[in-house]
Amino acid sequence: MDGKRPGPGPRNAITDVPGLRVGQAQDLAVRSGVTVILPDERSVCAVDVRGGAPGTRETDALAPENLVDAVDAVVLSGGSVYGLAAADGVVAWLGARGRGYGLVAGIPPSPVVPGAILFDMANGGDKAWGEAPPYRELGRAAVAAAGLDIAQGTVGAGCGAMAGALKGGIGSASVVTDDGFTVGAIVAVNSWGSVIAPGPGGRGRTFWASPFELDGEFGGLGSAGLLAGPDQWGAAKRPDEPRNTTIACVATDAILTPAQARRLAIMAQDGLARAIRPVHAPFDGDVVFALATGRRPLGEAADFVLARLGALAADTLARAVARAVFEARPWPQASIPCWRDLPA
Numbered sequence: 001m002d003g004k005r006p007g008p009g010p011r012n013a014i015t016d017v018p019g020l021r022v023g024q025a026q027d028l029a030v031r032s033g034v035t036v037i038l039p040d041e042r043s044v045c046a047v048d049v050r051g052g053a054p055g056t057r058e059t060d061a062l063a064p065e066n067l068v069d070a071v072d073a074v075v076l077s078g079g080s081v082y083g084l085a086a087a088d089g090v091v092a093w094l095g096a097r098g099r100g101y102g103l104v105a106g107i108p109p110s111p112v113v114p115g116a117i118l119f120d121m122a123n124g125g126d127k128a129w130g131e132a133p134p135y136r137e138l139g140r141a142a143v144a145a146a147g148l149d150i151a152q153g154t155v156g157a158g159c160g161a162m163a164g165a166l167k168g169g170i171g172s173a174s175v176v177t178d179d180g181f182t183v184g185a186i187v188a189v190n191s192w193g194s195v196i197a198p199g200p201g202g203r204g205r206t207f208w209a210s211p212f213e214l215d216g217e218f219g220g221l222g223s224a225g226l227l228a229g230p231d232q233w234g235a236a237k238r239p240d241e242p243r244n245t246t247i248a249c250v251a252t253d254a255i256l257t258p259a260q261a262r263r264l265a266i267m268a269q270d271g272l273a274r275a276i277r278p279v280h281a282p283f284d285g286d287v288v289f290a291l292a293t294g295r296r297p298l299g300e301a302a303d304f305v306l307a308r309l310g311a312l313a314a315d316t317l318a319r320a321v322a323r324a325v326f327e328a329r330p331w332p333q334a335s336i337p338c339w340r341d342l343p344a
Helices: 080-096 135-142 258-275 304-326
Strands: 018-027 032-039 044-049 073-076 115-117 168-178 181-190 245-254 286-294
Touching: 018 135, 032 080, 032 135, 032 181, 032 286, 073 080, 073 135, 073 245, 080 115, 080 135, 115 181, 115 245, 168 304, 181 304, 245 258, 245 304, 258 286, 258 304
Parallel strands: 073 115, 245 286
Antiparallel strands: 018 032, 032 073, 044 286, 168 181, 181 245
């Protein structure tokens, strides 16, 4: 331990994890978009799927017993099934630059790009794309724009998202431990459940994630407003709006095996449970990826360190969920409830 107090990294974003960049693209007319998490080098990746209605790509390849031991990017996209094509654009961009999994000399490499999608089809955007959905080009534009700074709120895969009855979006957060490990998270929040507690009289605005807030990053209200009885969820969607999904990626600079990364993803899912109520419903498609950029060994107490990193990943993901909704804004010329418009 070097004596430093644990806290957010300099950007308070997943790009504080050394070796990661993020790119985003959106179409405000369509009210949808794409977010790409891009490692500088192929990185160990795992996934945990908890929602009852997931939409994914290449997730079976990530099982520890299978051949793939690293990925070239992770894609989060709006667009429901159409959004799975976003990874095609990312694959093409990476392959053109010689990045990917290669077995035979002289044959183009095969980029490994897992992804997950959320349902933002009923938000009033222009979805009349016929045989030319925009997601392949949005994916290519997002990966080409990858950098260290991350816009949050109504951007990328969170552009068209709704978090319960409030505008959802993209959120990110990070933490650096006192012994130098970095953990980050990025999430597209399109949940059926509420991210805020109902509070006294049902007029709450306190985030469920408030106990984990650092440095006032989503309003600094504290947790005094956390109050709910049985079947009181806060600003959740109506029962007739059952198409949802929260998709996320957590990351660390630790050196992890595929099995250890899988444990990190499993533990990180608890961050969604800390920040959204209810979550993992039959009509949610909740998915969490975990990336390890492999810069720092776990050391002799590997299992203990992994447990710490998993707990931190859950806390950091919960913070990212709240930041997504805190930063969300309406679409242009749209009237949509946002967290910052709630009465104090």
